[in-house]
Amino acid sequence: MSWDVVVVGGGSAGCALAGRLTEDPRRRVLLLEAGTAVSDAAAFSPDVRDVASLAAADPDGPHTWDVGVELLPGKHTRVGRGRLLGGSSAVNGANHLRATRADLDAWPGWSYEATLPYYIRGERDLDVRGPLHGDRGPVPVVRPAGELRAPVTERFLAAAARVGVPAEPDKNGDQPPGAGLVPGNVRRGVRVNAAMAYVLPHLARENLAVRGDVTVARVLLVGDRAVGVECADGERIEAGEVVLAAGSVCTPQLLALSGVGPPDALHTAGLPVRHELRGVGRGYGDHPSVYLAFPDPGDGLHPEAPGAQAVVHLDAGDDPAGDLEILLFARPFAPDGPCHLMCALQAPESRGVMGFASGPGEPPRLEHRYLVSGHDRARMRQVVRRAGEMLAVGGLALDPTRGSDDRALDAWITAHLTTSAHLCSTAKLGPASDPDAVVDPELRVHGLRGLRVVDTSVLPTVPRRGPAATALMLGERAADLIAGTVAEAPAHPA
Ligand SMILES: Cc1cc2nc3c(=O)[nH]c(=O)nc-3n(C[C@H](O)[C@H](O)[C@H](O)COP(=O)(O)OP(=O)(O)OC[C@H]3O[C@@H](n4cnc5c(N)ncnc54)[C@H](O)[C@@H]3O)c2cc1C
Structure with a gap:
């Protein structure tokens, strides 16, 4: 059987894309997901549903890919990325923050104005009304x-106000x-993942098929045309168009397995070279972060409350869009443990590189x-110091960084360094004149x-806010790009 579109990866962007594409009953779409695919939102396990729990992201758990990461030479960690229908949106913090105007205006051929209609179309904001917000989309958005x-x-x-941070x-x-409250894709304590929002309500559509436990092994290429995919068990599926939506780790890996990528890296992995594209898996970005712990004030937190409640974005000095983030986790990660401020660098200069399996x-x-x-390094010191100041001013704990010179603080940051797990730009978009661009606008x-990428791989840089809402926006806009009906931006106040 041949499909009009095969979407590889039923994650954040893939679910949004498949849901929107199949609104046209003439278009037949197959959504393939490597992990489990439930057919009813109630069938997700409690840790996937419960927004108060971050347990589903355990890299040793049943819902994740266990991705090893070297943060700095010799310093390793592991990230659990979603491996189930819903993808990382089913295991993440459910913080639903759009990219900033500065991020979006820097994407070649995209812009804030071009993306706004798709952020709006996806959301049902239950708190804020007005021309910048949607009230009919499939994703409920609320603040604590x-x-x-x-x-x-x-x-x-x-405390943020007392140290001079303006309100946002x-x-x-x-x-x-x-400083402001964190919008979340949550309804009555349930993390509303992309499958719940975009796919499960539409399983009765005759033109939509969803298959779980299918790992795609490579894209089938005839000459310069993608004609379908081959699955890990050898099954071949034909399609008019193949869309990779396997996320910023697995999409570049799938391109590499299909012979598409930088020749030296493909050779190192023992993979044939079918089509040279040097940007695959190279020059990517993510948000480096550290956690400052402070004693749980013991005020109690409603069991349905999200842990991440409020966030500060700051300009370190030369980025008016805000390149630093301080995120409050009001719920301890472990019983009787401390609460945390996550301090992160949102517009890092550092770029990563991927070695293919x-x-x-x-x-x-x-x-x-x-x-x-x-x-x-200077900006990381700054964000930690600002967070420490806020803790001290808020009477939450003594500033643990006070008195630390730069050298001592650098050492502390290195020892505590982790990642926000916001990997992007492993197959970035850009014009053909950019030798590092993997996809066009x-x-x-x-x-x-016959081959597109629709997931966070394509973002030219990691956005200054978490990428989850932007992944959904990508799926929304890609559906119109494929249909040839890209919406115009509405008039709104600048
Ligand atoms: C633990 C964690 C917490 C996070 N918290 C937040 C947050 O609160 N806010 C925020 O903004 N961002 C957050 N993020 C980041 C955000 O969730 C992701 O950037 C975003 O969801 C990625 O969307 P995606 O569509 O690119 O990929 P994904 O949602 O990861 O989807 C990719 C899908 O493809 C499937 N797949 C992969 N390979 C194959 C294959 N070969 N064959 C078939 N299927 C395949 C995967 O199983 C997965 O379902 C978090 C990320 C993690 C890991």
Whole structure:
């Protein structure tokens, strides 16, 4: 059987794309997911549904790819990325923050104005109304309020104001960076993942088929045209168009397994070279971060409340869009443990490189090369110091960084360094004149026909806010790109 479109990866972008594409009953779409595919939202396990739990992201758990990452030479960690229908949106923090205008305006051929209609179309914002917000989309968006807002959240926001951080009351409202509540894709304590929003309500559509437990091994190429995919068990599936939506780790790996990538890296992995594209898996970005712990004030937190409640975005000095983030986790990660401020660098200069695995279903090796630049190290010190100041001013703990000179603080940061798990740009979009671009602004792989990438791989840089909402926006907009009906931006206040 042949399909009009085969979407590889039922994650954030893949679900949004498949849901939107099949609104046209003439288009037949097959969505393939390597992990389990439930057919009913209630069938997701409690840790996947419960927004208060981060347990589903355990790299040893049943819902994840276990991705090894080298943060700095010799310093390793593991990231659990979603491997189930819903993808990483089913295991993540459910923080639903749009990229900033500065991020979007820097994407070749894209812009804030071009993406706004798709952020709006995807959401049903239950708190904020107005021309910048949607009220009919499939993704509910709420901010912690009433009994779901922790008392420590108020103290955090008050501390931010006392150290001079301006308020940013609507984090998705195109406002200057500041302090505000975290919008979340949540409804009554349930993490509303992309499958719940975009796919499961539409399983009755005759033109939509969803298959779980199918790992795609490579794209089938005839000459310069993609004609389908081959699965790990040898099954071949024909398609008019193949869309890779396997996420920023597995999509470049799939391109490599298909012979598409930088020749030296393909040779190293023992893979044939079918089509040279030097940007695959190279020059990617992610947010380096560290956690500052502080004693749980013991105010109590409603069991349905999200852990990440409020966030500060700051300009370190030369980035008015805000290149630093301080995110309050009001719920301890472990019983009787401390609460945390996550301090992150949102516009890092450091760029990573991927080493490909030679077999399907095996994750590649990731070298993030964090903090190689002095500018990145200086900004990390700054965000930790600002967070420490806020803790001290908020009476939450003594500033643990006070008195630390740069050298001592660098050592502390290196020892505590981790990643926000926001990997992007492993198959970035750009014009054909950019030798590092992998897809064009319509998300078609350069030099090949019938093959697109629609996931966070294509973002030219990691956005200054978490990429989850942007992954959904990509799926939304890609559906219109494929249909040839890209929406115009509505008039709205600048
Ligand atoms: C633990 C964690 C917490 C996070 N928290 C937040 C947050 O709170 N806010 C935020 O903004 N961002 C967050 N992020 C990042 C954000 O969730 C991701 O960037 C985003 O969801 C990625 O979307 P995607 O569509 O690119 O890929 P994914 O959602 O990861 O989807 C890729 C899908 O493809 C499937 N797949 C892969 N390979 C194959 C194959 N060969 N064959 C078939 N299927 C395949 C995968 O199983 C997966 O389902 C978090 C990420 C993690 C890992």
